Amino acid sequence: MAMGNAKAIKIGICGLGVVGQGVWKHLRRNGKLLEARLGVRLEPVRAAVRDLEKSRPVRIPRDRLTDDVMSLARDPELDIVCELMGGSDLAREFTLAALENGKVVVSANKALVCDHGREVFETARLGGGHYFFEASVGGGIPIIKALREGLVANRFDLIYGVLNGTCNYILTRMEAENLSFEDLVKRARKLGYVEADESLDLDGIDTAHKAVILGFLAHGRWMRLDEMLVEGIRRVTLEDIRQAAGLGYSIKLLAVITRDFESNRMFIRVHPALVPRGRVLANLDGAYNGICLSGDIVGTTFYIGKGAGQDATASAVISDIADAALVIKGSHKLLLPDEALSIHEERSTPCGILPLEEVVSPYYLRLTVKDEPGVLAQVASAMARHEVSIASVVQRQATGADRASLILTTHDSNEYAIRRAVAELGGLTSCLEEPFLMRIADFDE
């Protein structure tokens, strides 16, 4: 147990962006603490970068750097490699090569896990490697560990959360500062909060990737984005924020993963939603993520923390490195997530997908209509035809125009009915813009 005798675990880092630099820095800075806690030394020894000459805030000796990414996948000295490049092509090639060589790969790459998780786990199994990806969901929050280990006794009928800090920043600041979506996107860009491909954040795709991962871990099925409901926040206006506030709600971009155990079916939806004030996630500020795991034994649990950024993400990567080190040190074989789920349980009774008729929610609907008699009657009839029951109506006249906003909320309806109702409403000549639909997330807690 003497510290000097501890075997060093050698670590390579692929990609020295903010997260990669954070991992290197904190492995060095808290190295003694980690060695104390784990009984094994974690030593970052090599990093692969695109540009060897680039100056970086975290100083790493030149002889530790290479621009040959793939060399790290084959480097016999390395026990663990961290794939922190992001993207799909090179990241996938690198990951598969490293796993084929029996290495442990630690990743923060949610898109890769989401799109290629099956192949990655299969390759790990064949090569004798392992794959850890705590940092892919929820930034610094140890949510995958909570789901897989801390709540291992539970079946999860409901998982929902705010998984994208950029969207949460924008929506929170719209409400707090009374600024438009466009203003906040501009500011988020300036602050470096928005991904290069803005659609990943703003159209809910990043949130969807993370939801797919949680959905797989909980239910053993990789849902495709085209099987899900995925909507972003671009159409949320200041008026929606105000109307929601008047009704007692805050607007959040939510991922919602439901499972019906009787029919053995699941569904994943990502969309802006009205969350009742006073609920934990309604008060989630700025760049925080928050996730609710509701298990059949434990009941409702919440996890909150910074969803992104150098340090929070590095904290999650290092916790994976620590788990990986214990596996390597103890020759202890953990089950891969798909072994633990797909093979044993789910492959025999694979989880289906709920039909839209059974995806139920109350709704918020904003219509921009001609300000003339009879419009409300038309709208109400259309809703009634599709058996969507209206709970409240607010009409607001736009200043100096012949148009008005009609804000409806409904009682519980379902995705099939509401979509047909919305399609019909959108076709009315009195309806001047495409209707804007949000879900009300009033879950039992």
Place this chain on the structure above:
Amino acid sequence: MAMGNAKAIKIGICGLGVVGQGVWKHLRRNGKLLEARLGVRLEPVRAAVRDLEKSRPVRIPRDRLTDDVMSLARDPELDIVCELMGGSDLAREFTLAALENGKVVVSANKALVCDHGREVFETARLGGGHYFFEASVGGGIPIIKALREGLVANRFDLIYGVLNGTCNYILTRMEAENLSFEDLVKRARKLGYVEADESLDLDGIDTAHKAVILGFLAHGRWMRLDEMLVEGIRRVTLEDIRQAAGLGYSIKLLAVITRDFESNRMFIRVHPALVPRGRVLANLDGAYNGICLSGDIVGTTFYIGKGAGQDATASAVISDIADAALVIKGSHKLLLPDEALSIHEERSTPCGILPLEEVVSPYYLRLTVKDEPGVLAQVASAMARHEVSIASVVQRQATGADRASLILTTHDSNEYAIRRAVAELGGLTSCLEEPFLMRIADFDE
């Protein structure tokens, strides 16, 4: 990997109270799921009870029961024994005997861990056993796993939380229903929320036990209750709740664990505190627990869930059983908490205790004074003499009496100064009752 070949891990349960029955029930009910997730079968085979004839809601075959608790500690068939009896004497004897026999012990016994943790870990080390105690803090919330594994890369400068569901229930309902402390204690007793020894809940002792465990896991020092500040909620009145609400706060019984890394000192305090509305823990309802772990890398993270009860606690016990099963199955040796902390890091530089002068907070002070001229001047002078700076004063006359309440809040002061000030105030002839002091928990988040 075929399910039929999985080695069964045999489990004994000591104590079939609500938690013990919950563990047995859920191990049976979610047995297939657990086998799928772990690749190993968890089989509850024996339980020790005080009364063999007692009828219990969870049916367990008579031939599985024994009233010889100690026989489970020595039973060669058992891999894991769960100590769910509570208490100290028999629980300690049983735990030590089981660990001497190389068994894994899973416990929900916070008092035992708090008072005998050192001896328990030492015995586990010598006997080759292991000791898991996730259920001892935070009910179903996997907080120990988050602290030890998920955030393993971090040093914790601040940990605070609501750790006792009974007190949180009482305080929440006082505020929501405008009922007195005494009314709510009566109701909590009827609901079975209060421990047989009420002092454990109401005087903050249960919270203190849990805080000691978190403090040890984070900082490697077992603090004794007599080295800490431990106050309960018996003196919190409806007037305090109202005054706090008027100032923008909710009252919660908090455990606060601070660490100063420069001086290498820590402190633990347990007391009712004013938490600003809008903060996560201020909105924590009913029997929930909530814990904030603030790490140097990850920043601020929160964990919320049911703090007690059959199912939530069983969920935590089963997650320990699952971890233990992986350790047994893989012959993978985890470090005991004291190996991970005391031996490696902390024994070389043991963590000291902060002096009261450096335990800093703003304060809330309620005085019951004679309603006569000059009293406020006396109070203000006494505060000034001890260099406690007043932030706000509210005076409220009691109906039909010559007495008034004086509610003061202060700017940041420290425990040494405020205690001296309070002692002086308590000695004033114009002060009719012992002053009631609470801390304001306005932490940076």
